[in-house]
Amino acid sequence: MSRVVPGVAADAVQREELAMRRMTESLVEDLSENVPVDQVTSAVGAAHHRFTGKPIREFVPILVERIVRRELADPDPTVRVPAPSAAVRAAELIARESNTTEQQPKRSVSRRAVVPLSIGAAVVVAGVVAGVVVLPGGAEAPAAGVTVVRGVVGSEKMSFFADERVAKVLADNGIRVEVEPAGSRQIATTVDLGAFDFAFPSSIPAAERIQRQRNITTKYTPFSSPIAIATYRPIADLLTAAGVIRPGPVATFDMNKYLELAGSGVQWDDLPDNTTYPVAKNILVSTTDPRSSNSAAMYLSIASYVANDHTIVRGATAEQHVLPALSKLFLAQGYTDNSSDGPFNQYLTNGMGPTPLVCIYEAQFVEAAGKGRIKPDMVLTYPTPTVLSSHTLVPLNATGDKVGTLLTDNAELRRLAAEHGFRTGDTAQFTSVAAERSVPVAADLIDVVDVPAYETLEHLLDGVANAYN
Structure with missing residues (x-):
């Protein structure tokens, strides 16, 4: 109980x-x-x-x-x-x-006095990751000539901003960035952006909604990462025999074949000659919660495209056509985490028993390889088709614009982004990092589809959320 x-x-x-x-x-x-x-x-x-x-x-x-x-x-x-x-x-x-704020009448406060309740805990997460705790109303004063710039970002970028080398480059340019994590959908809908200088969601649709709401035309997309499926060699061999995974220099994951298996309720122990993972569980990719997480929304975008006869979903008729198949992919999973760190950390630490297939960002796998956390039996595959999660910064004022400019134009920041597993405009730089870490990646992404328009994606996410109830 x-x-x-x-x-x-x-x-x-x-x-x-x-x-x-x-x-x-x-x-x-x-x-x-x-x-x-x-x-x-x-x-x-x-x-x-x-x-x-x-x-x-x-x-x-x-x-x-x-x-x-x-x-x-x-x-x-x-x-x-x-x-x-x-x-x-x-x-x-x-x-x-937060308790005091809830109990007292609302009053005028400075921008740094009280962190909004919806992301208050996120400040602590940012502090723990960075090794520095930023307290409400008591942040350490910046060095002379350094401007503090506050941003709300997707959680997968926290380690990048916590990197001391990144902080040094920014400081050399007169900036100290303080970031707080939130889901991309939250950033676009519920976070009070008035407390920030820039918003940095992990998808273009979320960024475009922010731009429309605040009448902002400027945006920066300094790096990106495609959606990938992480698995293990024994599972990859099983799914290769089932026609889902196509091996090669870079393994691919056939979403059409996968949706056929998932839609018909095929379980792992139904697969012929399965002696390595004979469990009575549905063949499902583990994701985050689509109601709050961008990686799940990107996965939903891929599945919706395939379920809609390889066409981007547009209009109410198409939405209703694909929703039953999409809902099944999420509802059958049971518990799902709010952050992409959750299922990926389980993948890294718990083995294939609980998480034989995990939806991740490519950047997570490449970054983990740089930390020595990828074991020999771990396999990275690319869904066909896939979508590119374009990390898009929307400046909310002039100081936020300076961060966007630096992330886009500064060569050292681009190099550090590649070290954290992100793709920048320099393909050779990214593939060199991946090669050093023995991660086979697709140098040029070919089978990439666009995500639905923001309103359509919201309708699909709301439809899946309603199915939970």
Whole structure:
């Protein structure tokens, strides 16, 4: 039975509990060689308890995992659960600020005084990733001649902005960027953009909606990343025999054949001669939550194109035609994460048992390879067709415009973006990074389709969301 958290919906509590269980299992597996299981679970419980009563819940499992990994990495084995870290104290402060803001009458505040509740927890995530915690109303003053520029960005770009080398290039150009993560759909619809200097969603449709709403004509697309499907060699061999995966220098994933299998309810143990993964589960690609995550929306765009007889969906008739097939791809998955980091981290740590197929950004795989996290049996495939997730920056003022210009024109920032797995205008630079990391990538993306118009994509996402209910 799920616990009750005041002010938090029951379904959100269930999602948090499931995420906590999965995260704990992953930690136990990762740390089992050096840390006793009971010490791991005790540290998780203690870290989780620190967030009791806090209304901001979305990023709690992520924060707990980071806290525990840091604490259990302490060289002194007698130190089990130290005092709350700066990140945790920041989280608690933000929660208190949020509670106070909810209880008091609305009043005029400075741009930096109170972080909006919808992304308050995201500040802490940004701080933990970057190793710096930005507190509401108390941020460290910038160096002389350096302008602080605030942006809201897709979570997959957080590690790029947290890179000290990126920060140095920006500082050399008189800028210190402070970023907070949010889903691209959230950035375009619910985030209060008045608190930011630029918005940096992961898709053109979301950026175009922001432009229309705020009457802005300028935009920058400094880098991009296609949607990919990550799997494992035994699974790839099974799906090759089933005609879904076509091996080659760069493996491809036939979306048409896949939709036929998924649509007919074929399970893994239905595949002929399947002795490597004979489980009674539907053959499904694991995704994020389409109601909040851009990667799931891009995956939906690919599936909608194939389900609509290889034509971009336009109009209510076409939307209704494809919705049953699209809904089935998501509803049959069960729990889905809000961020693309969730399923990909499970892929990296838990093996093919829970996640034999995962929808990711190509950039995630290439970046993970640079960190030594890709194992020999892990396989990157490209859906045919695929879509390009074009990370599009919309400047909301002159300082935001300067960030867009630098990301687009500065050669060092483009090189660093490639190191983080993104494709820039320099194809040779990206393929060189991938080759150094032994990741076979498609140098030139050929079978790429456009995503539907923003309104159509919203209708499809809303239709899938309604199917959840």
